[in-house]
Amino acid sequence: MVAGFTGLGKTSFIRTFYGTLNPRSLVTGGLKSKTSSANLLGDASNKSPTSPTSPNGIPPVRPNGAKESVAYVTGQLVRTMNSFEALFEIDEGIDKINLTLVDTPGFVGTDEVIDSHCDEILRYIEYQFDLTLAEERKVRRNPKAIDNQIHACLYFIDHSSPRLGLSDADIRVLKRLGTRVNLIPVIARGDTLTRAQNKKLKRAILNDAAQNQIEFFQFMSSKLAKKLLLQKSEDQKKKRISRQGPGDDEEAAEQGLTNETEEEDDDDEDEEDWDPEYLEEKSHLQSLVPFTVIAQEEDGVEVQDENGKIIQGREFPWGVLNCLDSKHCDLANLRSALLSSHRQELKELTYGYFYEKYRTEKLLARTKSQQIAHQQQQQQQQQQPHHLKNGSGSSHLRSPVIIGSSGAIVGPWEK
Numbered sequence: 122m123v124a125g126f127t128g129l130g131k132t133s134f135i136r137t138f139y140g141t142l143n144p145r146s147l148v149t150g151g152l153k154s155k156t157s158s159a160n161l162l163g164d165a166s167n168k169s170p171t172s173p174t175s176p177n178g179i180p181p182v183r184p185n186g187a188k189e190s191v192a193y194v195t196g197q198l199v200r201t202m203n204s205f206e207a208l209f210e211i212d213e214g215i216d217k218i219n220l221t222l223v224d225t226p227g228f229v230g231t232d233e234v235i236d237s238h239c240d241e242i243l244r245y246i247e248y249q250f251d252l253t254l255a256e257e258r259k260v261r262r263n264p265k266a267i268d269n270q271i272h273a274c275l276y277f278i279d280h281s282s283p284r285l286g287l288s289d290a291d292i293r294v295l296k297r298l299g300t301r302v303n304l305i306p307v308i309a310r311g312d313t314l315t316r317a318q319n320k321k322l323k324r325a326i327l328n329d330a331a332q333n334q335i336e337f338f339q340f341m342s343s344k345l346a347k348k349l350l351l352q353k354s355e356d357q358k359k360k361r362i363s364r365q366g367p368g369d370d371e372e373a374a375e376q377g378l379t380n381e382t383e384e385e386d387d388d389d390e391d392e393e394d395w396d397p398e399y400l401e402e403k404s405h406l407q408s409l410v411p412f413t414v415i416a417q418e419e420d421g422v423e424v425q426d427e428n429g430k431i432i433q434g435r436e437f438p439w440g441v442l443n444c445l446d447s448k449h450c451d452l453a454n455l456r457s458a459l460l461s462s463h464r465q466e467l468k469e470l471t472y473g474y475f476y477e478k479y480r481t482e483k484l485l486a487r488t489k490s491q492q493i494a495h496q497q498q499q500q501q502q503q504q505q506p507h508h509l510k511n512g513s514g515s516s517h518l519r520s521p522v523i524i525g526s527s528g529a530i531v532g533p534w535e536k
């Protein structure tokens with residue numbers, strides 16, 4: 122899912138991202154619509170970004186057909202007025218993936234409007250949780266049930282404002298979205314930033330996030346990063362000592378690096394087993410956060426590299442920019458993290474943390490509402506005239522029946 126303020130390049134990103142995929146065939150919208158497709162902002166005919174959802178609070182379903190999905194990612198670029206789910210079945214190495222790209226309308230307007238727009242996004246994410254919850258409650262679960270969850274929300278940050286970093290509105294939105302989804306910060310239109318500006322901006326965003334307790338998805342935990350750093354410097358020291366001879370062993374011991382590394386907690390046993398190359402990749406990805414991306418040229422403009430090969434890029438009077446060149450921007454790294462190296466980790470966090478948290482909150486809320494309903498019933502019974510309390514009147518219920526929060530009738534056995 123992409124989210125953020127209007128005009129930052131979210132749709133352009135989705136289109137460029139699509140250009141990097143190997144689509145097998147397009148999954149028809151009907152397949153997804155039965156289980157999860159939902160339009161965040163109401164009916165497609167309603168063009169207002171602040172239009173309400175259906176009365177029951179669940180966003181109405183709007184299926185996207187195969188044709189629509191392709192048209193969306195290849196047609197003319199227009200402002201996103203309604204959210205859009207594009208579904209693709211892709212080949213990623215040896216894996217076959219059902220990938221859903223969710224575009225959302227950009228935030229615009231007063232704080233109140235932005236907050237209600239954020240509500241819509243949250244409701245959408247929670248709606249996907251509800252679908253999983255409903256599936257889990259079934260006696261016979263559907264073995265072919267589609268993975269509905271939003272595993273990553275790429276949050277686009279504006280870099281045109283004079284104040285570097287996150288705006289107050291970004292902070293408010295990020296704090297809320299971060300309770301429900303893996304957040305990955307993105308700086309779009311990277312071609313408009315120099316290397317120094319980009320570096321400064323990244324630092325400012327991370328500082329603002331840390332100061333405001335906003336947690337982005339960690340490609341590598343700080344503990345593991347520290348461990349890796351110590352390991353590296355230890356390796357370097359060892360190399361230096363072997364070059365200089367045995368006399369310098371003591372110096373290495375004095376540094377205490379080896380011990381320090383071993384003293385680190387043992388609760389990262391799984392991480393210890395990771396292949397060093399994977400650790401390197403994790404560390405590199407973490408160093409890129411927030412990811413700077415550049416979208417390809419729009420309106421069918423063909424861009425060729427110096428060898429005449431057509432590429433996803435942008436052409437300037439001074440040269441050609443390749444969106445997938447890691448020297449130009451972080452798009453290729455982000456793509457590989459989302460679809461390959463961190464795909465599983467993102468999914469595990471979604472189910473193991475965000476979904477579980479939502480499920481617990483929901484169950485607790487249900488229990489509480491049942492308790493309140495029960496207390497109210499008891500109070501009503503106590504206030505009833507004496508002859509009704511003794512069972513001689515119309516009250517024939519021996520045990521209280523409670524209407525649960527879901528509307529289901531539950532008995533005292535449920536307490």
Ligand SMILES: Nc1nc2c(ncn2[C@@H]2O[C@H](COP(=O)(O)OP(=O)(O)OP(=O)(O)O)[C@@H](O)[C@H]2O)c(=O)[nH]1
Pocket residue numbers: 126127128129130131132133134198199200201202225226227228309310311312313414415416417419
């Ligand atoms: N120079 C440059 N322009 C870009 C880039 N990405 C997008 N744009 C331009 O920025 C404008 C807005 O892009 P969109 O992709 O529509 O932005 P959006 O965030 O989806 O906007 P909303 O639909 O309002 O939410 C378009 O004119 C794009 O061509 C980029 O990497 N570099």
